[in-house]
Amino acid sequence: MTLPLPVLFALSATFVAGLAAVPFFVDNYYLALGISLLQYAVLATAWGLFSGPTRYVSLATAAFFGVGAYTVAVLGEVLPWALVLLIAGFIGAVMAIVVGLATLRLSGVHFVIFTFGLAELIRQLVVWFEVNKTRVLGRYVFVDITQQDIYWQLLALGVAVFLIGWLVARSRLGFALRIIGEDETVAQHCGINTTIAKVTLLTISATVMTLAGAIMAPRWTYIEPSIAFNAMISFQVVIMALLGGAHRLWGPALGAVPLTLLFEFLSARFPTTFTIIIGVIFLLVVYALPTGIAGLLARLTSRKAPA
Amino acid sequence: MTNALLTGLLLGGMYALVAMGLTLQYGVARIMNLSYGEVLIAAAFAAHGLFTAWALSPLLGLAFVIPASFAVNYFFYRFLLLPLVRRARTRDALEVDSILATFGLMFIVQGVMLTIFGGAYYSYSFFAIPIEMFGAQMAANRILAFAVAMVIGLALYLGLTRTRIGTAIRAVAVDPISAQLVAIDVQRTSALAFALGGALVAVAGVLVSMFLTFSATSGVIFTMKALIIVVMGGVGNLLGCLVAGLLLGLSESFVATYVDPGLTLAVNYAVFLAVLLVKPAGFFGRAQR
Numbered sequence: 235m236t237l238p239l240p241v242l243f244a245l246s247a248t249f250v251a252g253l254a255a256v257p258f259f260v261d262n263y264y265l266a267l268g269i270s271l272l273q274y275a276v277l278a279t280a281w282g283l284f285s286g287p288t289r290y291v292s293l294a295t296a297a298f299f300g301v302g303a304y305t306v307a308v309l310g311e312v313l314p315w316a317l318v319l320l321i322a323g324f325i326g327a328v329m330a331i332v333v334g335l336a337t338l339r340l341s342g343v344h345f346v347i348f349t350f351g352l353a354e355l356i357r358q359l360v361v362w363f364e365v366n367k368t369r370v371l372g373r374y375v376f377v378d379i380t381q382q383d384i385y386w387q388l389l390a391l392g393v394a395v396f397l398i399g400w401l402v403a404r405s406r407l408g409f410a411l412r413i414i415g416e417d418e419t420v421a422q423h424c425g426i427n428t429t430i431a432k433v434t435l436l437t438i439s440a441t442v443m444t445l446a447g448a449i450m451a452p453r454w455t456y457i458e459p460s461i462a463f464n465a466m467i468s469f470q471v472v473i474m475a476l477l478g479g480a481h482r483l484w485g486p487a488l489g490a491v492p493l494t495l496l497f498e499f500l501s502a503r504f505p506t507t508f509t510i511i512i513g514v515i516f517l518l519v520v521y522a523l524p525t526g527i528a529g530l531l532a533r534l535t536s537r538k539a540p541a
Numbered sequence: 542m543t544n545a546l547l548t549g550l551l552l553g554g555m556y557a558l559v560a561m562g563l564t565l566q567y568g569v570a571r572i573m574n575l576s577y578g579e580v581l582i583a584a585a586f587a588a589h590g591l592f593t594a595w596a597l598s599p600l601l602g603l604a605f606v607i608p609a610s611f612a613v614n615y616f617f618y619r620f621l622l623l624p625l626v627r628r629a630r631t632r633d634a635l636e637v638d639s640i641l642a643t644f645g646l647m648f649i650v651q652g653v654m655l656t657i658f659g660g661a662y663y664s665y666s667f668f669a670i671p672i673e674m675f676g677a678q679m680a681a682n683r684i685l686a687f688a689v690a691m692v693i694g695l696a697l698y699l700g701l702t703r704t705r706i707g708t709a710i711r712a713v714a715v716d717p718i719s720a721q722l723v724a725i726d727v728q729r730t731s732a733l734a735f736a737l738g739g740a741l742v743a744v745a746g747v748l749v750s751m752f753l754t755f756s757a758t759s760g761v762i763f764t765m766k767a768l769i770i771v772v773m774g775g776v777g778n779l780l781g782c783l784v785a786g787l788l789l790g791l792s793e794s795f796v797a798t799y800v801d802p803g804l805t806l807a808v809n810y811a812v813f814l815a816v817l818l819v820k821p822a823g824f825f826g827r828a829q830r
Contacts, residue, residue: 289633291640336814340821342633343573346640347772348810350575351765355806362803465761469644476641506656513648520641521624 250393257382265381267498269453272388274494276446277467278474278486279395283402284439286480287411288432290342294333294349295471297356298326298440300463302447304360307373307457315377319448326444327437334433357463364459372458379452387449392487395442399483402438407431469512470497477519479526488527544677545798546791551679551687553790555749557783558690559763560770561697562741568777569714569734571632572622572639576647577767578760580739583650584610584746585755586658592665599667599747600689606743614739618732621646626728647760654757664754686748693744698779710734714777742767769813775823784824788812 257265277295285292305322313321333352337345364371402408410431413421421428447462454461470493478489493515501508523530559581566574584606591597591605625642629635668682701707712720713730720727749755749763770789774781789809796808816824 289637291637336818340817342636343772344817344821346573347765347768348813350768351761351806351810354761354765355810358803358806362801362807365803366801469648472641472644507652509648509655510652513645513650513652516645516648517621517642520638520645524628524638 246396250389253389254386257385262381265385267495269381269385269388269450270498271491271494272385272392273446273450274471274474274490275487276388276392276395277443277471278478278490279392279399279483280439280442280446281471282475282478282480282483282486283395283399283442284435285475286482286485287408287415288435289415290338290345290432291472292349292436292439293346293468293472294352294440295443295468296353296463296465297349297468298329298443299447299450299467300353300356300459301326301329302444302449303451303454303457303462304447304459305444306377306448306451307375307462310375310377310451315379319445322448323441323445327441329444330437330440331433333440334436335429338432338436339429353463353465353468357459360459360463372456374456375451375454377452381453384449384453388446391442391445391449396483398438398442402435403483407434411435469516473512473516473519475526477515477523477526479528479530481525482528485526485528543675545794547674547677547679548798549791549794550787551683551790552794553787554687554690555745555786556766556770556790557786558694558748559742559745560767560774560782560786561694561779562738562745563767564771564774564777564779564782565710565734565738565741567771569710570618570622570731570738571626571635571717572618572643572735573636573768574738575640575643575764576650576760577643577742578762578764579647579650579654580610580614580760581742581746581749581763582755582757582760583654584743585750586654586663586757587743588747588750589663589665592667599751600685603744603747606747607740610743611736611740615732615736617646617739618735622735623728623732626731647764651757651760658757660756660758662754662756665750667751680752682751686751689748690745693741694779694783697741701779706730706733710737766809769809773813773816773823775825778823778825781823781825785816788816 256268260268277299281292281295284290302322302325305325306318309318309321333348337348361371402411410421410426410428413424413426414428414431418428451457451462474489474493475486476489477493478487479485496515497508497512500511504511519526525533563574563577566572566577587606587609588599588602591602592599621642622639625638626635629638668685670681671678672681672684673679674684701711709720709725709730710733712723712725713727713734717727717731720730766789770782770785773788774783774785789812792808792812793805796804
């Protein structure tokens, strides 16, 4: 894994260019599959960005994703697309700062409990607002965005996440976060402002998730709170990131690919037993692969190399 | 006014009972159990089944549900969670592992219930007579459930403070390392506390099923409320559980009566955050770590 930097960049650029060309060669079914793959790869990478180094388990992916989708449902017809995306990202960032400041100063448990119900909380607030103020539940999304556009936008977002993650890992912030993950008390004694470091990373991660939700919104023509804030997204993202290995930047995306394909296959064929299968996969990952595929690869390669 | 107050008290008492089992599981066995609400719903389905099939009163049904849930939860701990306890190097590592493992368990239990019962809502009519109290109408089954909850809470409190095994459980909750020095088998005590917590939540499930409609997927809400109450009251503290449960029940009932019934969850969160910002360790919690 010690490729020289220019080679690494050249390889990555070729890979991204290859992915960008995909929509020209495939039919609608595979394009839709590609969009799902990119969506989960982006979400899982964003999840790993915060939860990997800090080891805080976030169950709030669906909350941010849903807020992004809903922003498009509300503003998509009135404002130009770029501005809508900007606003969605801004809302996600503000929300993450509020949540982070409220819970990240306390111990990790508070964060888990809070994020556990965050999607449900926001869903209830949106329902309440729609029923009492606008008096309609559910909105139509009419924007001029094709499937190809969605695919390329997700790809761009994915490239951005990887770049951000790569830069963060090399910055003072990334170093600070790794110390926090090892031992928060030590980090505090080193003079690291742990709250600011954690909130900053949560904000970056949440903004990406919100943007992913906004980009995906035009895929549904009709949105209602139970679709946008589907808690299943949070759960799936956690398993994907864990399967791949959340402590590496490229780990979560590695887990996202096989599981997206598997879930796509299973949800169509076994809709009733789908939840059981997700549960079993979850347990298998936790027990058999505690460090994910990335950790397993690292162990295998280090064993082969003479010490 | 009296109506909202009484409803809130009855609801709060139930919440306190729901959370009591979790405070044993999380406070003593150190397992943050996200599949907690699923056990509650499973017990509710059991009570429903016993009532509709054999017309067995839910209160008599407890005689079956309590030992069954105790045994199942004991096995959960023994075979599913103990390997994680052994693997974990620190308390934080165990917390993360237990969250993830019980998360998977939650899906399995929920999936099994979905396959058997489908996604529909269930309820049955037991003891649903209106009773006049202080000029307000209350359903008899709610009052009965509240009374049973209080009796069980009191029994648990006495058991924990007056018996030898109860003292051992409290010792493990306070300091699992030092507890070993006075010849307490920490793993056995943890398993016992976890199973006891499972039995308690099953009782809560049976009682809740007497007056609430429930479905295979409604466990998550109970898990969430129980978690909020346990942390708000101070982890491992029964009195804190009671106070936090009542506070949650009352605030929910007042907001539902005077503001909007659609905002109960928002109220839960607001109260939770407000309490934690003032007292991060909960009402009766000691400063952590």
